[in-house]
Amino acid sequence: MTRTLRLCTQHFEATSMLFFALMAGCILSAGAQTPDAPIPPTKPKWSAEQIEQTFKLADSNGDGSIAREEAQRFPAVLKRFEQVDTNKDGVISRAEWEAALKQ
Numbered sequence: 001m002t003r004t005l006r007l008c009t010q011h012f013e014a015t016s017m018l019f020f021a022l023m024a025g026c027i028l029s030a031g032a033q034t035p036d037a038p039i040p041p042t043k044p045k046w047s048a049e050q051i052e053q054t055f056k057l058a059d060s061n062g063d064g065s066i067a068r069e070e071a072q073r074f075p076a077v078l079k080r081f082e083q084v085d086t087n088k089d090g091v092i093s094r095a096e097w098e099a100a101l102k103q
Helices: 004-032 048-058 075-079 095-103
Strands: 065-067 091-093
Touching: 048 095, 091 095
Parallel strands: none
Antiparallel strands: 065 091
16 A cells, blocks of 8 residues: 555656646746737738639639628638628628738
């Protein structure tokens, strides 16, 4: 019984030391960051070319808008259809598509 107790105690001590070392590392690294450091500018997620290509892909009939039926092929578009169709006319225009991708 004492051998089992000794092994459990050693495991607990080793685990505790690892936990405290990790916590100390997290605390020290958080303190190293300066809140006044400038945030670097981010580049747009989508280029104009990518926006154009994805719109053409989704606009399968080429009429210049994406109807709900066309969006059926793209679950991510269908899921956000109401949100992207800002003027609520039932289709996503090129301008609405671009605005959504720039968010």
